[in-house]
Amino acid sequence: MIERTGRTVLTSVWIWIALGVLVCVCLACLSSASVRSFRDALGCVLAVALGFAIPAQMAFAARAALRDLMLVRFQVSVDAVGAGCTLAEQAEAAVCTTGYQTEFEAGPAASYFQSIYNQTQIDHTMKRIDAIDIASLPSQLARSAVDSARRNMRDFFMALRDASREFDDFRSVPDRDIRILRTAYEAFVKDADILDRECRRLGRSSRPVFNWGSLH
Numbered sequence: 001m002i003e004r005t006g007r008t009v010l011t012s013v014w015i016w017i018a019l020g021v022l023v024c025v026c027l028a029c030l031s032s033a034s035v036r037s038f039r040d041a042l043g044c045v046l047a048v049a050l051g052f053a054i055p056a057q058m059a060f061a062a063r064a065a066l067r068d069l070m071l072v073r074f075q076v077s078v079d080a081v082g083a084g085c086t087l088a089e090q091a092e093a094a095v096c097t098t099g100y101q102t103e104f105e106a107g108p109a110a111s112y113f114q115s116i117y118n119q120t121q122i123d124h125t126m127k128r129i130d131a132i133d134i135a136s137l138p139s140q141l142a143r144s145a146v147d148s149a150r151r152n153m154r155d156f157f158m159a160l161r162d163a164s165r166e167f168d169d170f171r172s173v174p175d176r177d178i179r180i181l182r183t184a185y186e187a188f189v190k191d192a193d194i195l196d197r198e199c200r201r202l203g204r205s206s207r208p209v210f211n212w213g214s215l216h
Contacts, residue, residue, distance in 0.1 A: 070138050071202055077137065078192075078199045080128040081149050085192045087125055088153070090116065091160050092185040096178050113167045122157050129153055142198050149191035156184035 094112035129150055137143045159180040163173045 070136065071199075073133075073136060074138055074142060074199055074202070077132045077142075077146060078195045080125070080132060081146070081153075081192045081195055084125045084129055084149075084153050085189050087122060088156050088185050088188055091156075092181060095160070095163055095173055096182050096185070109167065109173060110171070113164055117160075117164055119161065119164075122160075126153060126157060138202060139198060142195060145191045145194040145198070149188060149195070152184050152188040152191060156181060156188055159184060 091112065094108040094116070097108070129146075132146055134143045134146055137146060159177055163177045163181065166173050166177060
């Protein structure tokens with residue numbers, strides 16, 4: 001925002017310099033009486049021009065500031081969805097790559113559920129995503145992607161909670177839970193990828209686009 005305001009001010013300075021040079025050239029070509037008349041007319045024109053230019057400049061700066069604020073908030077929303085994807089990727093990699101109909105006594109799923117799985121952390125991440133004000137997002141694509149990410153996030157983490165209970169009771173995860181986890185995860189990371197690309201397109205993301213779908 002500061003860089004954009006600086007460019008705007010610099011452009012305005014050059015415009016005023018060009019106008020000053022033009023006025024000097026015109027004055028040099030006129031007689032003294034004509035100079036006075038021209039000066040009076042020019043004063044009226046400049047007064048009217050300034051009356052329109054200053055409010056327009058202020059309105060332009062205000063619009064630019066509001067747009068920058070909206071994009072900053074959008075980046076926060078993208079980061080919240082990205083945090084959810086990180087948790088989902090960690091769980092999916094441990095639980096879903098073990099294989100169907102497999103006992104998990106000493107596998108990655110056992111390590112995940114016994115040492116890593118944290119429902120409080122998951123609930124906190126879900127609240128961050130649920131708190132996103134969809135109406136404030138800068139494009140229809142972003143609004144649709146966040147709405148879809150919420151649904152897929154809930155599907156994934158609800159299935160993960162069921163899988164945790166199954167593991168606690170039977171030391172295994174049923175095939176149906178693994179299928180739900182995989183389907184919800186793939187949809188969730190697709191939404192996150194759309195959001196990250198949209199954020200980069202709008203010029204707010206300072207990091208390279210990360211294709212969440214390429215994790216597997």
